[in-house]
Structures are given as structure tokens and as C-alpha cells.
Amino acid sequence: MKGTGIQIDLDWDLLISVKKDATGKITGGLLVGKTTAQNQALIIVANKGEFKEFPAVGAGFDGAVNDENIWLWKREITEQIEADGQRIDALKISEIEFFLDAKYAEN
Secondary structure, eight states: OTTEEEOBOTTSOBOEEEEEOTTSOEEEEEOEEEOHHHHHHHHHHOOTTSSTTOTTOOOOGGGGTTOOOHHHHHHHHHHHHHHTTEEEEEEEEOSSOEEEEEEEOOO
16 A cells, blocks of 8 residues: 555654564564655655666755756656655745645545
């Protein structure tokens, strides 16, 4: 199911909560949950080529600093998020605001 998977923290590290059984054996640890927002963040900040299996993924938004061509960034982010299977309901980018409302299409 898209939008559900292994969760990461704000430093891009895996969220881990070790679970042990009565004998002390580790039975689980990776946290699984909703990942739509983290998928969006990864797509927006990643540069093309950073995902080995999907080298075309990434909007490279860090390059937008001091860039006056906001429409180019809106187009790039829209293409990348839609290629991930999400539908964008709103995307606002300005010098002082970034807002994205998107979700995976329901089958």
C-alpha cells in the first residue's frame, strides 16, 4: 500500500523501537506507519541521482534558494510528486511560504 512503510526521523535516520520477547530475543524494531509526508519531503529535497534504483527521482529543491523562477520549481515538484502516484490538491511556493497538499490516489 502506497503511503505506508518504514518511518524515518527528521535527520533521515530510521525510526527504531526495539521489541523483545520474554526470552530477550529481538522480535521487531523498525517503525511502520504513514509515510506520505516523508515521501514528499524526500522527493522534494533529493537531487536526481541520489536514489540508486530510481535516478530520475528528485526535485533538488535546495537549489531553489535565491532562485526567482518559482514556476520552474512548481513544475518540477508537481512532476515528481505525480510520478510517485500522488494527486496534488494544492502547491504554493513563494519567498516566504512552501505548502504542499497531496495524497496517494485511492485504488
